[in-house]
Amino acid sequence: MYDVCIIGAGVVGMNIARELSRYKLRVCVLEKEADVSCGCSKANSGIVHGGYSDESGSLKAELCVAGNRLYQQLDAELCFGYRQTGSMVLAFREEDVAKLEKLYNQGLRNGVQGLSVISGEQAREMEPHLSREVKAALYCENAGVTSPYEFVIALAENAVENGVELRLNTEVTAIQPFDGWFTIVTSAGELVARTVVNAAGVYSDAIASMIGIDDFRITPRRGQYLLLDKDQNYLVKSVIFQVPTELGKGILVTTTYHGNLMIGPNAEDIGDKADVGTDEETIRRIVLAARKSVPGFDMKKALTSFAGNRPIANRTDFVIEASKVKGFINLIGIDSPGLTASPAIALKVVDILEMAGLELVKKSSFQPCRQPIIRKKSADFNGRIDSPDPENHIICRCEQVTEAEIIDSLHRGIPVQSLDAVKLRTRAGMGKCQGAFCGSRVRQLLARELNIPLEEVTQRGKRSSVLAQRAKRGDYMNL
Numbered sequence: 001m002y003d004v005c006i007i008g009a010g011v012v013g014m015n016i017a018r019e020l021s022r023y024k025l026r027v028c029v030l031e032k033e034a035d036v037s038c039g040c041s042k043a044n045s046g047i048v049h050g051g052y053s054d055e056s057g058s059l060k061a062e063l064c065v066a067g068n069r070l071y072q073q074l075d076a077e078l079c080f081g082y083r084q085t086g087s088m089v090l091a092f093r094e095e096d097v098a099k100l101e102k103l104y105n106q107g108l109r110n111g112v113q114g115l116s117v118i119s120g121e122q123a124r125e126m127e128p129h130l131s132r133e134v135k136a137a138l139y140c141e142n143a144g145v146t147s148p149y150e151f152v153i154a155l156a157e158n159a160v161e162n163g164v165e166l167r168l169n170t171e172v173t174a175i176q177p178f179d180g181w182f183t184i185v186t187s188a189g190e191l192v193a194r195t196v197v198n199a200a201g202v203y204s205d206a207i208a209s210m211i212g213i214d215d216f217r218i219t220p221r222r223g224q225y226l227l228l229d230k231d232q233n234y235l236v237k238s239v240i241f242q243v244p245t246e247l248g249k250g251i252l253v254t255t256t257y258h259g260n261l262m263i264g265p266n267a268e269d270i271g272d273k274a275d276v277g278t279d280e281e282t283i284r285r286i287v288l289a290a291r292k293s294v295p296g297f298d299m300k301k302a303l304t305s306f307a308g309n310r311p312i313a314n315r316t317d318f319v320i321e322a323s324k325v326k327g328f329i330n331l332i333g334i335d336s337p338g339l340t341a342s343p344a345i346a347l348k349v350v351d352i353l354e355m356a357g358l359e360l361v362k363k364s365s366f367q368p369c370r371q372p373i374i375r376k377k378s379a380d381f382n383g384r385i386d387s388p389d390p391e392n393h394i395i396c397r398c399e400q401v402t403e404a405e406i407i408d409s410l411h412r413g414i415p416v417q418s419l420d421a422v423k424l425r426t427r428a429g430m431g432k433c434q435g436a437f438c439g440s441r442v443r444q445l446l447a448r449e450l451n452i453p454l455e456e457v458t459q460r461g462k463r464s465s466v467l468a469q470r471a472k473r474g475d476y477m478n479l
């Protein structure tokens with residue numbers, strides 16, 4: 001029996017779980033996949049937005065600004081990777097400059113600090129590799145970049161350390177209210193909870209309909225990306241947007257938290273919520289659009305493509321509310337800026353739960369801090385691929401990942417059993433060779449540490465067979 005059952009271990013569900021772990025409560029998180037952060041919290045731009053893009057007075061605007069302000073402190077506690085870089089929205093035509101002014105004024109109304117409209121020359125002084133066609137830009141000092149999946153992993157590890165129960169490979173299939181409680185039926189058995197939080201991303205409409213709330217429909221809006229080698233990151237320091245369109249914030253060019261150049265995402269409404277494939281034609285259009293902002297990147301340095309699906313609801317704003325079924329809280333349509341807003345969303349949900357009658361008594365044992373998995377390598381780091389010392393034994397050459405880091409990632413209270421799970425935690429396989437060198441070495445380490453046969457180590461857990469179609473690298477490298 002639980003006080004709170006959270007459905008979905010994305011950035012929203014895990015922020016809520018970690019926040020609730022401050023209190024004397026029995027909390028569980030149910031996740032259908034084999035790891036946390038398998039939904040759109042894994043595949044997004046990783047931008048901590050300033051908060052000027054959303055309409056004043058909306059929940060999106062309020063919680064984006066509030067969430068942005070929490071990142072620095074959260075990163076200090078949880079060490080997941082966050083850097084304030086600033087962002088620019090570029091205008092290429094006179095009519096775009098008026099749009100910048102509109103965003104600027106909206107930002108001021110939303111309480112965003114550090115905003116200014118600058119000329120094309122000023123923008124190029126700050127970012128010398130911007131196109132000569134840039135006429136003006138909206139500069140936002142407070143925007144930044146984060147490692148989105150490491151954020152979720154850090155929240156999950158910390159929540160589990162503070163007593164939250166995380167059940168992976170557990171798909172919710174039905175919810176039955178009874179006498180002020182809920183029976184939650186899952187692919188791994190039943191459990192009972194006093195309150196339920198629906199944080200199921202693109203599937204949150206399906207979860208709501210399990211208790212008879214059929215007002216919501218989520219359409220997945222796919223965004224494809226291209227990731228380039230770290231040697232291209234000299235091109236931009238801040239996040240470079242173009243003026244937004246009907247479909248969203250448009251194509252951006254950014255350096256990721258770990259230093260790769262990244263371009264994307266497009267926006268396409270699709271039918272299949274699980275389809276995170278990429279295709280050559282879309283990548284070609286993304287490359288053309290990104291070159292409008294930053295012409296100089298070298299497509300021969302492209303490493304891989306990926307995609308994520310935004311949960312677009314039939315309401316424009318975030319839905320974060322106590323539903324008509326007492327004790328059942330809905331979070332629906334948490335699309336961008338949901339990553340930025342997630343820490344503030346969690347605080348709002350805790351308030352809603354308290355108003356619904358949940359008693360919040362603080363735990364003196366709450367431990368706010370979590371150590372990083374990836375260790376900064378000092379100048380005298382003596383890593384070798386044949387070192388007998390795990391601290392110096394390099395498993396992944398491209399990203400300099402050591403045996404000690406991989407072993408550490410396996411023993412943090414969350415089952416880590418696939419190559420992808422290790423990759424998200426340590427970056428083994430994320431470099432130039434995309435795992436060609438380290439894949440088999442990580443597999444051997446996993447088999448040894450988990451004491452299982454080599455062939456039982458999968459790429460991404462139980463659903464290994466469901467591989468997304470990816471655009472062929474050879475086809476876009478010559479663009």
Ligand SMILES: Cc1cc2nc3c(=O)[nH]c(=O)nc-3n(C[C@H](O)[C@H](O)[C@H](O)COP(=O)(O)OP(=O)(O)OC[C@H]3O[C@@H](n4cnc5c(N)ncnc54)[C@H](O)[C@@H]3O)c2cc1C
Pocket residue numbers: 007008009010011012013030031032033036037038039040041042043044045046047048049170171172173199200201202203204207222223224265307308309310311334335336337338339340341
């Ligand atoms: C292309 C793209 C770019 C974006 N860029 C940004 C950005 O730069 N900055 C920003 O602030 N935001 C951005 N966002 C938005 C942000 O990624 C989302 O708002 C955020 O990740 C939503 O998190 P979530 O936890 O609600 O959803 P998810 O991460 O999707 O988590 C939901 C979880 O619920 C689980 N689940 C679903 N159904 C069930 C079930 N029946 N039983 C058990 N578990 C279930 C899923 O497996 C999943 O793990 C972007 C989104 C996309 C797609």
